[in-house]
Amino acid sequence: MNTKKSTNYLSEYLQIFLGIILTSLGLKAFLLPNGFLDGGVTGIALLVRTQVDINMSYLLVLFSIPFLVLGFFTVSKRIVVKSIVSILGLALFIHFENIQTITNDKLLISIFGGLLVGSGIGIAIRNGSVLDGSEILGIYLNDKFGISIGKIILVFNIILFSITAFVISVEVALYSILTYIIASKVTDTVIEGFEDFIGVTIVSKEYDLIKIAILEELGTGLTVYKGSSGFGSKGEAEDFDIIHSIINRIDIKKMYRLIKEIDPNAFIVEFDVNSVKGGVLRHYINKKKNKNLEILKANISKSKN
Template identity: 40%
Template sequence: MNQSQPIGTETNFLSTITSWPFWKDFLFIAIGICMASIGLKGFLLPNGFFDGGAMGMSLLLELLTPVNLSVLIVLVNIPFILLGARQFSISFAIKSSLAIFGLALMVHYIEVPTITADKLLIAVFGGFFLGSGIGFSIRGGAVIDGTEVLAISVSRKSSLTVGDFITVFNIFLFIIAAIFVTLETAMYSMLTYFSASKTVDFFINGVEEYLGVMIMSPQNEEIKSMISYDLGRGVTVLKSDGGYGEKANLLPDRKVLFCVITRLEVTRLLTAIEKIDPKAFVIQYPIKDTKGGMIKKRPMH
C-alpha cells in the first residue's frame, strides 16, 4: 500500500466528488453556460449589443478589435480568476475557470438562430438570458463575469461599496461605447445591463426574498402566538421603551416582536395582524440572507 497518501484524505475526496452538492454545483454551472450562450449568440452578438462588467468589456473589445470573442472572454476574466483565488478559495477559482472556458467553447462552436430583429426585445431578453447564466453560475459557486470579484476586493480597501464600484465601472464602460461605437448602441446596451442585473438579483435572492418585520401592539402575546403556531415562524420578543406625544413617558417596558419571513408570506402575516389589532405598528425591511433558525431554505440552495 502506498503510504504517501493518508486513507482519510482519499475517502474525503471520493465522498466529495460523489456527493449531490458537488454535482448540483456543476449542474447549475452547466445550465448557466448554456443560458449565457443563448443570450450572446441568439440576441447580443448578431446585433452588436453588449452588457456591463467583464462580459461587456469582452463584447466591446470584440467590436473594436479583430480578436475572437471566445478568446477575449478568457483573457478578460483571467485577472479576476487569479484575484478570486486569493480573495476566496482555490476551488472557487477552479470552478470559475471551468465555467469561463466552457462558455468560451460554447460561444465559439454553437450556432443559435437569430430569434428577433426588434432591438428592444434583443436588449431585454438578451440581458435576461445572460443574467440567468450569470445567476446560475453564482449558484454553482463560480462566476462567468468576474467584475464582482474585483468589486469586493476594492470595497475591502476603500470606502466604495460593491454596488458603487460596479456602477462606476459600467458608467465608464458605456461612455467608451458611446464614443467608439454609437450612442444608440450604448443606450440599448444599458438596457441589456439593467435586464441582466435584475435577473441576476432574482436568481441570487430568489422569489422568496427575506423580510424582517417588527410589530408593536398591546396585543403582542396574541400576535406572537399567531406567528409561532399559525405561521410556523420563529419570533423574538424585544423589550423597548418609548411613546408618542403626551404618552411618551407612559409606555415603559413595551414589547416589540421581531420575525423574519419571505416576501410571499408577508400578505398573510399582515392580514392576520390586522384581524388581531388594526392599529398595530408594523415595520418591514429587506434582509439579504439568513442562516439557521426557523427559516426554510430558498429555492436552488
C-alpha cells in the first residue's frame, strides 16, 4: 500500500472517529437522559431502552447486526467493515462516556441532540461508513423493488414514532420527530457540503457572447458541447454550441440576467449538484488579466466578422 493510500485511509478513520464522538455526545448528553429518540436503528435502541433495563450500547450492537448482515449482501465489503468498526466504536463510547446532562429544556434537547447526532452520522457516511443500519435497509429495498431510499427510511421512522407515541407519550414522539428532522437535515448538509452549487445548461444562438459573459462576469469555468441539430419555438437549428457550467447558487440570478441581456429567448436548464471536484469554481479565473480569455474573445470577434 503506497503512502497516499495509507494517508487517505488514516484520514477517513480519523473523521469517522470524530463522527462517533459527536454522535455519542448527542446521545449521552441530550437524548438518552431525557428519553428522546432519533430515527433508524438508534431510535429503536433508544425506544427499547425506555422499556427494559439494558445498557444502550448492547442494544445498539444487537439491533445493528441484522442490518450489517443484510449489508454484507447489498453493499461493498469495505463499507460493511467500516460500519462494524464504527458501530462498535459508538457502542464503546456510549458505554464508557460519563457525561452529565447539559440541559433539561426539551426544545434544546431536540435541537442540539439532533445537531450532534446528524453531524456525526453525516461525517461517517461521507467517509464510507454507516452508523445507522436503516440506510442499508433502504439500499436493499431500493435495489429489490425500486422504491426510493428516502421513502423507505421515512416509512421506517413513521412506524417507529407511531409506536413511540403509543408506548411512551405523544409529546415524546413529537419531540423525537423534531430531533429526527434536524438530524436528517444536518446529515444531508454534511454529506453534500455547505456550499450549494447549481448546474446550468444553456442553448442559444448567441452562445459565443454568452460564453464570454460567463467567463468575464462570473469568472467560472464552462464546458461546451457541440449540438448538431435541434427543434424549438424558433424552428430548426443546426450547428450550435451547448454551454454547461457549474456555479454557486448565489450567482444564479446574475447568470440569468447576463443571459437575458444577450438572448432573452435562450433555453436554460438548471439542476442541483451534490458534489463538485476539480474544474474552475468560485472565481478562480482572473477575469481582468487572462491571455487565454483575450485570445478567445479575439477569435470570436473574427468569426463574427
